[in-house]
Amino acid sequence: MSTKIKPIKSVSLVEQVEQRILEFLKENRFKSGDSLPGEIELAENLGVSRNIVRESLSRLRMLGVVESKKRKGMFIAEPDILSGIERIMDPDLLGEEAMQHIFELRLVLEVGMSELLFIRKKDSDVDNLQEIVDREANDPLCKTDLQTRLAYEIEFHSYLYKMSGNGTLNRFQSMLLPVFHYMMQQESKSAAEPKRGSISHNDLVETLRSGTAYEFRENMRNHLTPHFSKLS
């Protein structure tokens, strides 16, 4: 018997319409603030029901491509590349592989970020980092409580992203946080004694203050060694 006939298209109408609208926006060079045709007009022109158009627009709205006001209609808004990720970045939803990838991504980002930090760091930033480190050093709980230690770890590294001066990068990290947190807790469970790299947070601050981007990069790599050594 011959092989199954090819299914022409099993793409839902909603997806098709979504693509067509996106194409329409690109082709016509729609700019932020421009207003779109109304839902009924779109539906008529596309030859589909208003329901389909609405579902498509709903997706585009979620991605931040369009916004809608009650009587004004819909208009273009600069899309937010992260708004989609935001909703699903959750250890309870992601699979093991995805989480592993994301964890690795963190390591890549923090080592690679050095250059941006040295281009954009301000003295006040370094001072604030120092404050975090001091607070960590003087907190007695830090020796006994894993959660406390994790909290400082995250606070410190989060601040680095903020210093990068790249808002997208910063937001990215803040939504990757739950995954980091989860993975680090897993690590802590498997290895009873939390391994630490030979480079401390304090060392990193010092490098940031009076070192070079090159030194900071290597120190950060060193600081993250325990995580890297888990990879295969």
Next chain:
Amino acid sequence: MSTKIKPIKSVSLVEQVEQRILEFLKENRFKSGDSLPGEIELAENLGVSRNIVRESLSRLRMLGVVESKKRKGMFIAEPDILSGIERIMDPDLLGEEAMQHIFELRLVLEVGMSELLFIRKKDSDVDNLQEIVDREANDPLCKTDLQTRLAYEIEFHSYLYKMSGNGTLNRFQSMLLPVFHYMMQQESKSAAEPKRGSISHNDLVETLRSGTAYEFRENMRNHLTPHFSKLS
């Protein structure tokens, strides 16, 4: 006169339902493959119309959180954190600031990626890279045609991501590509003569073959110098 009364919430029903469903999935520890309640049942339980539920599910479907088969109903699918980004990663849709951020992200990734490369590189990978470089060196068009040069540039760097062994990272880069391409063309226009770092692709391959992750990192940083020097 007193200040305006606070608006309780102007979040659309669709968004609320989307959140509630996501919460529902998390709370009940839904796992990949589990089947969801039907649309009508969800609508009844949530006290909203089926339309609203459908719009919400449509968004979740786009994010890869759920999939739907005709008679089977809907079931959980491991969410794809990148599927949202994919659709809107387009220079024609993004703003200047977002593109700048994404371009910086590329620099960060490629410098930070070194460690992964050395953990996962195979000899065949290095050979393939070498082949790309050789092809580039022997292509006469490379001296005259900007597009050709760009194509090789992208082919080379794209392969590095593939070598990282991190599928998420690799896909990420492939969808960031249009932005890279756009930005690099902009750079080429502004600076008539395309600046190049002192480290060539060939040097990078050599480092990859017989050097260390540390050396590769610094060489990559050097290779990207012309891009970094544009930052502020």
Next chain:
DNA sequence: TATTTAAATTATGTCCTACATATAAAATTA
């Protein structure tokens, strides 16, 4: 006339009902 108030307009937001379609499962037939 100028200002305030009210009504009509208009697009999105929500709800409802009906039917199409695909397909897993049950019933039927060979």
Next chain:
DNA sequence: TAATTTTATATGTAGGACATAATTTAAATA
């Protein structure tokens, strides 16, 4: 038992109706 047809069911699509909010226009009032 195995192949086939039927049936049941959940998603997919359509179209109409009304709600809601915000803008414009018209009316009313000072």
